[in-house]
Amino acid sequence: MRKIVAGLFISLDGVTEAPDQWHFPYFDDAMGAQVDALTARSDTMLVGRRTWEEFASFWPTADMEMAAHMNDTPKLVVSTTLENVDAWQNSTLVEGDPIKTLAELKEGPGKDISVVGSSTLVRSLLRAKVLDELHLLVHPIAVGHGARLFDEGETVPLELVESTAFSTGVLHTVYRPA
DSSP states (O other): OEEEEEEEEEEEBBBSGGGTTTGGOOOOHHHHHHHHHHHHTTTEEEHHHHHHHHTTTTTGGOSSSHHHHOOOOEEEEOSOOSOTTTSSTEEEEEOHHHHHHHHHHHHSSSSEEEEEHHHHHHHHHHHHTTEEEEEEEEOOOOOOOOOOOSOOOOOEEEEEEEEOOOOOOOOOEEEEEE
């Protein structure tokens, strides 16, 4: 059975938006190895509309090591507003009820389905109880502004499965729904 696994860069104050603005000073080989290990477990990316639009404007023409992986990996896009996802190769718009579709995909063959970015989607998957693992790379910085993983007032019980501290002060924590 496949798992749906989310991996997010997150600040101490819960911000997941625009990690390119605050994440890189903390990136090292240990974190890179963790990200690579998570990537190797999956054969499909799952993204929401905003993440897909941001990535689709960058990765198709990117000239860097990770571009081939990002472009060649099948991508499932959850959106109620996009009409097509032709702008980025190997993208498929999830039609109908995404929770039902994803639950069915989990029963099929293949590696894990990796949620990339997409905090709003991650929250929805947690509420629907279809997200199997939540990997957070918690950075030792309070960003102070930006979209957060959890909305104020929202209660989301999680169980800690694993944690690792990197020399940069970043914590890799793995949770599953409680």
